[in-house]
Amino acid sequence: MTLAEVAKAAGVSMPTVSKVLNGRSDVSRVTRAKVEHLLDSHGYRRRTRTPSRSPLVELVFHELDSIWAMELIKGVAQVARANGATVVLTESGTRHTPAPEWLGGVLQRRPMGVVLVFSALPQDVKQQLRTAAIPFVVIDPAGDPDPDVPSVGSANWSGGLAATRHLTAQGHARVAIITGPEDMLCSLARLDGYRSAMAMAGLDVDPRLIRFGDFHVQGGFEQAMSLLDGPDRPTAIFAGSDLQALGVLEAARLKGLNVPRDLSVVGYDDVPLAQWSSPPLTTVHQPLRQMAEQAARMLFRQDEPGEEAQRIELATHLVVRQSTAPRPGGV
């Protein structure tokens, strides 16, 4: 289908189709949607006349406050530099999708590609990036990828399994889990890994030992204060994230429990502060920097024909430090 045919089918002029293709803002929302739908449904991408692009890679966060942000920035920056590009950093929108005004800025900046740290992208964002021929990849540590968007995540179920097996192997039978929010797939995958490890060790799971947190220090602290209250407290807690593990350490301190002598604690993420806590955290290493490098590399590969949307999950592994020990009273 030629552009003239697209213009005819949409009932607009050729210059209007051009404006849509060039991401200009002086086109009505309705017309833009109609033209983009036609372009998209015919698989039109500007392969032949690639627009001049700025040597920029855009990295978009919903909030820079994330403890992950710096590792992701470093990974993208490294691959960008290797490809002669610089990193533009934008912060935008809510937890799940970028804000609409962000898109106008991207179309003007014309970066070589966009790495988004979001779990879902609205249809019109995907469409506009595609018609503007700007490659994009989602880093999705939450594990809830859009099937038609290239994305990079990590192996959450295996991580939950490894964390819990480490504890059961040291004789812990009352093992609690504080996973993340109930509406995030990564929380559920880590919880299922925990359940499988408990089953593999022949241990029953006490439903009172399963808690949902918020992936922040406060959530870990509150759930741990409740878990450690009472006589049949757990001897080990898989804390679901390093920040939640810090909250568990503080709860243990206030309860007069020594970690790891009286309570073993395993984190998740292995962000730099995991090795600086007292005691240093045993934790599941999530390869954040490599995930970001992988995402940025996928941007540059999208120019090669035959590359389709894909999902890559990088492996996680357990890092044993000093917050875990055999069960009190012997294995």
Next chain:
Amino acid sequence: MTLAEVAKAAGVSMPTVSKVLNGRSDVSRVTRAKVEHLLDSHGYRRRTRTPSRSPLVELVFHELDSIWAMELIKGVAQVARANGATVVLTESGTRHTPAPEWLGGVLQRRPMGVVLVFSALPQDVKQQLRTAAIPFVVIDPAGDPDPDVPSVGSANWSGGLAATRHLTAQGHARVAIITGPEDMLCSLARLDGYRSAMAMAGLDVDPRLIRFGDFHVQGGFEQAMSLLDGPDRPTAIFAGSDLQALGVLEAARLKGLNVPRDLSVVGYDDVPLAQWSSPPLTTVHQPLRQMAEQAARMLFRQDEPGEEAQRIELATHLVVRQSTAPRPGGV
């Protein structure tokens, strides 16, 4: 002096002067230096024909690993956004100065301004940014500013004084300090603040209680292991940075000392992890985000006539959390 006169004085053609002004790379290093020196010594800045600039603010770090980096990014991003600009992030060079190849990239990107996290800028970097009419400001938490460059720092001496007075006011007499590296002015300013606070409390300073660290966890840990070894150990340590304070907490744990019951610890910086440590750290708040906002605002103000290079130091203040307590045995 007109550009024609500059060309004549430098013994080059007008197009060559233009090339230098436009940051083009096809001019020899010697010629560029000669032309720029002439332009600079006659105070030439392209006020009248401001070159078109990209709506970008460039933030340059020597290394993104700094625990400060995220707070600084957030501050610059906020002011950039308020001015319709986006943040470009570059990492470059050694601890003290940006690498030469970085400059070529900046001249091509033509940002609205550059915020550098460095203590010193080489003369030719300053000259090239000035002739290209790209405003720049240095964020210099190390406290060692170049007099002819606008910069933002914070009040290190007052911070050291406040940290130490908090300890002496609680009856501590054997107060140790682990300050930063001996070659950084901020380390010396914090140490002098400590000395003044000790003198104000009528206390002698035992020179064995003064240590120089590296501002990282390991330095704090090693110095604390040595300080806490022996019978006349200090009852309080001003740790010089939050990371060093984390190292002190770990040393205390290994020595079987309870913080704050047996040992009080004060950090410096108040980065987010200070409130997540166990116990949460009493620390000196360094307003990193505000420093970055201030630096970014100064960029936009440099277009206003009459603005000259200036140094701004923002105030620090003590935040009391749970790592400090009255001296064992009573005040």
